Amino acid sequence: MAHGKETPRQKMIGMMYLVLTALLALNVSKEAVEAFKLVDEGLTKTTANFVAKNELIYQDFAEKAVSNPVKAGPWKRRADEVKQRADELINYIQDLKLEIVTKAEGKDSEAVAGGQIHTREIKKIDENNIPSEVLIGADQNGKAYDLKALIVDFREFIMNDIVAVEAVNIRESIANSLNTDDYTEKDGSRVSWEIHNFHALPLVAVVTILSKIQVDIRNAEAETLNYLYNQIEAGSFKFNKLVPTVIPNSNYILRGNEYRAEVFIAATDTTQKPRIMVGNYDSTVTADGVVTYQMVGDFTELPIDKNGRGIYSVKPGSLGSRRWGGLIRLQAPDGSMVDYPFRSTYQVAEASLVVSPTKMNVFYSGLDNPVDISVPGVAEDKIRVSLSRGTIRKVSGSSYIVRPGRAGKPDVIVNVIAEVDGVQRRMPPKPFRVKNVPDPVAQVAGRERGDISKAELMAQAGIFAVMKDFDFELSFRITGFKISINDRGYTVEEESNSNRITEAQRQLLDRLRRGDQVVFQDIRAVGPDGNTRPLPPVILKLN
Numbered sequence: 001m002a003h004g005k006e007t008p009r010q011k012m013i014g015m016m017y018l019v020l021t022a023l024l025a026l027n028v029s030k031e032a033v034e035a036f037k038l039v040d041e042g043l044t045k046t047t048a049n050f051v052a053k054n055e056l057i058y059q060d061f062a063e064k065a066v067s068n069p070v071k072a073g074p075w076k077r078r079a080d081e082v083k084q085r086a087d088e089l090i091n092y093i094q095d096l097k098l099e100i101v102t103k104a105e106g107k108d109s110e111a112v113a114g115g116q117i118h119t120r121e122i123k124k125i126d127e128n129n130i131p132s133e134v135l136i137g138a139d140q141n142g143k144a145y146d147l148k149a150l151i152v153d154f155r156e157f158i159m160n161d162i163v164a165v166e167a168v169n170i171r172e173s174i175a176n177s178l179n180t181d182d183y184t185e186k187d188g189s190r191v192s193w194e195i196h197n198f199h200a201l202p203l204v205a206v207v208t209i210l211s212k213i214q215v216d217i218r219n220a221e222a223e224t225l226n227y228l229y230n231q232i233e234a235g236s237f238k239f240n241k242l243v244p245t246v247i248p249n250s251n252y253i254l255r256g257n258e259y260r261a262e263v264f265i266a267a268t269d270t271t272q273k274p275r276i277m278v279g280n281y282d283s284t285v286t287a288d289g290v291v292t293y294q295m296v297g298d299f300t301e302l303p304i305d306k307n308g309r310g311i312y313s314v315k316p317g318s319l320g321s322r323r324w325g326g327l328i329r330l331q332a333p334d335g336s337m338v339d340y341p342f343r344s345t346y347q348v349a350e351a352s353l354v355v356s357p358t359k360m361n362v363f364y365s366g367l368d369n370p371v372d373i374s375v376p377g378v379a380e381d382k383i384r385v386s387l388s389r390g391t392i393r394k395v396s397g398s399s400y401i402v403r404p405g406r407a408g409k410p411d412v413i414v415n416v417i418a419e420v421d422g423v424q425r426r427m428p429p430k431p432f433r434v435k436n437v438p439d440p441v442a443q444v445a446g447r448e449r450g451d452i453s454k455a456e457l458m459a460q461a462g463i464f465a466v467m468k469d470f471d472f473e474l475s476f477r478i479t480g481f482k483i484s485i486n487d488r489g490y491t492v493e494e495e496s497n498s499n500r501i502t503e504a505q506r507q508l509l510d511r512l513r514r515g516d517q518v519v520f521q522d523i524r525a526v527g528p529d530g531n532t533r534p535l536p537p538v539i540l541k542l543n
Helices: 008-025 030-067 071-106 128-136 142-161 169-177 193-198 203-234 456-459 505-511
Strands: 241-248 259-270 277-285 291-301 320-331 337-348 362-363 369-372 383-388 390-396 399-404 412-420 423-426 430-435 441-443 449-452 463-464 476-486 489-498 515-524 533-534 538-542
Touching: 030 071, 030 203, 030 449, 128 142, 128 193, 128 320, 142 193, 169 203, 169 320, 169 441, 241 390, 259 456, 259 463, 277 337, 291 337, 320 390, 320 533, 362 399, 362 449, 383 390, 399 412, 399 430, 412 456, 441 515, 456 538, 463 476, 476 505, 489 505
Parallel strands: 362 430, 449 538
Antiparallel strands: 241 259, 277 291, 277 320, 320 337, 369 399, 383 412, 390 399, 412 423, 412 430, 441 463, 476 489, 476 515, 515 533, 515 538
């Protein structure tokens, strides 16, 4: 029986069981063995009482699970599993009792009725061969060995899967009542649990011992149920301070939008400080549907003020929407640690000064024009951007790339639709002029004009187009040019269909003497917009 939870009747039955077991060891008369019938009847009634009381607890579990499935549901599922395991073990033991009695007295035994054993009607109370045959077996392969394995399995299920290690008293009681350790005889020798309980004992004694094991199982079931039932409220927090709290929908409101805030009372417990951890976390769902959380990777633990509130402070280095969150860890009344996840967002924007140089709102045709687009107080993922002509694509955050249509009229319009408090709002459109990229200049040896030595001129491989004083990095490709010199009063020209100086052009350059002039003219270049542009000539004089 469970220590500290026995009624006077249970204690009396336990004492009788111990006394009669001692008498059996002395091989006393048949009249003494008859007393086992009384003990077994008492044990059977005790088992019935446990069943009735346990059934009331199961009904309470069912009612609480209906009224609060989130809070009581997981504990009810565990209780149902305990009931299933206990019933299976009780039924197995009852089948052993029926098998022993019917094998000793036949199927028509008056002691067997409706699946129950009436010990007062057992005739062969001192039969000691059949119980050993059924439970021990000729080669010690009887059903007592299976029974021990089932008891161990039931005990380990309760100890490992149901009752927490902090519940020391309950665990000790269950471990003692369902103990299956080997037995030490008076002479110091060790015998197995099976031999000690069932070997060469009278039938009625074996039946009584099996009934005693059934009582122990029901008692372990009752203690486990009471533990689980208490867990429904054990995790409920007790708060001792109420704090008025205001949470606005946003601290950044656009003109014309609605300011909305939640106003409520928050309960806190000033007797304990929570742990507030900021960082990434993960969740796991256990077999009984309980969600557990754990931090992942590096995280920051917030300092806690005297009111139990964490202080989060950060200086973000970039603009846009920022998400953060973590876990709040509290100690529940039952001593376990409970984690509550939280998430929040905030916007990082520049100072409120805005200067818009309207005359400089320009996109260049044929180029990737970088542009930042944002709406103060609105998250980046709540903004949709479109272009009246051309294409626009998001790069990251508030950064976009614009490829406008052809230069000229009409202007390109940037349209923005922002989701504010769940409502799609169209922002004022922004017009941009579209211009062609300015022409580059042609250079030979880094010069557009001026003096050059013949050696340096002959060392050049070609002519190049260079963008000067332009913020975009882009390149023009020379597609052709002519070299023109004056040779003995005649103008001589040679053409190239690339930016490379041809062999014929190089022969012309070789004719030059000090003071002679060479002209690179009819220069053609193609830019990123695909259009061919004529460039001014490059005029050099040999020194």
